[in-house]
Structures are given as structure tokens and as C-alpha cells.
Amino acid sequence: MDFRLTPAELTHFHEQGYLGPYTLCSPEKMAAIRTRIETEVLTTDGPNPKTRLQCRHLDQRFLYDLCAHxxxxxxAESLFGPDLILWATYFFNKEPGGSEIPWHQDFNYWPLEPVVNLSVWLAIDPVTVENACVNLIPGSHKKIIKHLPSRDGMAFGEEADPAQVDASKAISMELQPGEFFLFNERTLHQSHKNASQKRRLGMTMRITVPFVKITHDISPLFPGHANIQLRGTDPLGFNRLTLPPEANP
Ligand SMILES: O=C(O)CCC(=O)C(=O)O
Known part of the structure; x- marks a missing residue:
């Protein structure tokens, strides 16, 4: 199957800063993947000694395979061309009662120069307004917004200046397990406190291109961090590359 974007989708991404939802796999297939995440990933250490949630595609082949679908x-190739690099993944696991993630542009936090990134947000659980799906503001990527220390109770230390965020324009990205949406490094997004009794687990994938220089060894990355070439080549060699993990038995 060919998943390349149509001209209308490309225009939508450039104008609105996001695309989707799209389907990666069925809810039934995702149920089996969810079990493996619960039993083989969230219970074991990964490459970042500070968290089990980050960059598990580096040690779990089945997670890398999701990213390479x-x-x-x-x-991603329709947006960024043939040379694609996977530099991070993260499990956003919002348990019942989990804190609000404030409005922010990812641009503010990352050790990339220049900051060019395509984010994929993949639903592992059913993701609804009730269990605090991601909300985003279409078109908000056109303006860089100053970030300030967050108000109390937020999951992140910095947030977009609330005076510059018009949340009335937000849309809610509700997803079935196995669905995902795409957004760029400046699209404003947030999620509320999870006031339901249902966990909301999603996996993000961060894709960039070879001309972006990544500072591997500092937070939120970690010593030993490396990128994986998803497609094409890396003619510039600015960053450490590693191979996908061996297939799990
Ligand atoms: O999962 C969430 O609630 C927030 C996700 C997010 O901030 C991100 O993917 O950059």
C-alpha cells in the first residue's frame, strides 16, 4: 500500500500544523502490542537510566518496527524527503489522576539545531476526551510563543505564555488503539488532567532529517543515545547512528 500524502494533505499540514488521524493497525492488533508493552517494556529498564519510558525502540525491536511502518x-517522506532519522520515542502514560500537560510547543525543549521535527502520536489505549486525549490548536505553528515557568500542578516545568494561547480554537485528537496523528515542532498542544478511571497510554515518535544536529548526551537525551536511519542515507554524518535492535525472540 502507498501512504504518500496527497497535495491536499500537504497543504493541510503546512497550513494547520497537523494531520490525521490515520490507522497504523487494528485495535485487535494493538491489544496484543499493548500486552507486550505492559509486560516487556514498562517493567524493564531501557537505554536511558533515568526513565523506562524513553527511546525503547533502541532495545525493543517490536517498537522499532512500529516506528518503521x-x-x-x-x-514522513512526503513531508521531509527520502532521508529520515528516528531520534526519539516516548510513552506518554497518563494514569487516572495524571497531571495536566500545559500548552506548549515542542520547539522549546529539544536539543536539536535547527529544530525540525515530525511527531507521531500513536494510541496504545483508547484515547478520548474523557481520559485526557491530546488537544491541539490548528495553525498555531506559524508563531513562536514564549515559554514561561509553569503554573503549579503541571506535568512540565515550562509552558507557553497563557496570555498568547487561544484555547477556544483547540481540537481534540480522539483515537482508537492503533490510530495516530502527526504534528510539527511548533504546533501548540496540551492534555488535561486525567479525571477518568481509565489509563491513557500513547507512544510518540520523533522523526527528523540528517542536516539537524542533535546534542545526544544531555537531558532529555542521555549518554549513549544514538539515532536510527529509518529511510535513505545520512550524507552529512553530524550525529551518532546505530542499527535497529535485533528481532525479539
Ligand atoms: O501525551 C500528551 O498528553 C502530550 C504529548 C506531548 O506533549 C508530545 O507528544 O509532545
Whole structure:
């Protein structure tokens, strides 16, 4: 199957800063993947000694395989061209009662120069308004917003200046397990406190291109961090590259 973006989708991404939802796999297939995440990933240490949630595609082949799915890569190639690099993944696990993530642009936090990134947010659990799906503001990527120390109770230390965020324009990205959406490094997004009794687990994938220089060894990355070439080549060699992990037995 060919998942390349149509001209209308490309225009939508450039104008609105996001695309989707799209389907990576069925809810039934995701149920089996969810079990493996619960039993083989969230219970074991990964490459970052500070968290089990980050960059598990580096030690778990089945997670790398999700990132390398053509439903993601054909679309990423439509936006970024043939040379694609996976530099991070993260499990956003919002348990019942989990804190609000404030409005922010990812641009503010990352050790990338220049900051060029495509984010994929993949639903592992059913993700609804009730269990605090991601909300985003279409078109908000056109303006860089100053970030300030967060108000009390937020999951992040910095947030976009609330005076510059018009949340009335937000849309809610509700997803079935196995669905995902795409957004760029400046699209404003947030999620509320999870006031339900249902966990909301999602996996983000961060894709960039070879001309972006990544500072591997500092937080939020870690010593030993490396990128994986998802497609094409890296003619510039600015960053450490590693191979995907061996297939799990
Ligand atoms: O999962 C969330 O609630 C927030 C996700 C997010 O901030 C991100 O993917 O950059």
C-alpha cells in the first residue's frame, strides 16, 4: 500500500500544523502490542537510566518496527524527503489522576539545531476526551510563543505564555488503539488532567532529517543515545547512528 500524502494533505499540514488521524493497525492488533508493552517494556529498564519510558525502540525491536511502518514513513517522506532519522520515542502514560500537560510547543525543549521535527502520536489505549486525549490548536505553528515557568500542578516545568494561547480554537485528537496523528515542532498542544478511571497510554515518535544536529548526551537525551536511519542515507554524518535492535525472540 502507498501512504504518500496527497497535495491536499500537504497543504493541510503546512497550513494547520497537523494531520490525521490515520490507522497504523487494528485495535485487535494493538491489544496484543499493548500486552507486550505492559509486560516487556514498562517493567524493564531501557537505554536511558533515568526513565523506562524513553527511546525503547533502541532495545525493543517490536517498537522499532512500529516506528518503521510504511503508514508512518511514506507520510514522513512526503513531508521531509527520502532521508529520515528516528531520534526519539516516548510513552506518554497518563494514569487516572495524571497531571495536566500545559500548552506548549515542542520547539522549546529539544536539543536539536535547527529544530525540525515530525511527531507521531500513536494510541496504545483508547484515547478520548474523557481520559485526557491530546488537544491541539490548528495553525498555531506559524508563531513562536514564549515559554514561561509553569503554573503549579503541571506535568512540565515550562509552558507557553497563557496570555498568547487561544484555547477556544483547540481540537481534540480522539483515537482508537492503533490510530495516530502527526504534528510539527511548533504546533501548540496540551492534555488535561486525567479525571477518568481509565489509563491513557500513547507512544510518540520523533522523526527528523540528517542536516539537524542533535546534542545526544544531555537531558532529555542521555549518554549513549544514538539515532536510527529509518529511510535513505545520512550524507552529512553530524550525529551518532546505530542499527535497529535485533528481532525479539
Ligand atoms: O501525551 C500528551 O498528553 C502530550 C504529548 C506531548 O506533549 C508530545 O507528544 O509532545
Amino acid at each position: 510504511p503508514a508512518i514513513l511514506d507520510r
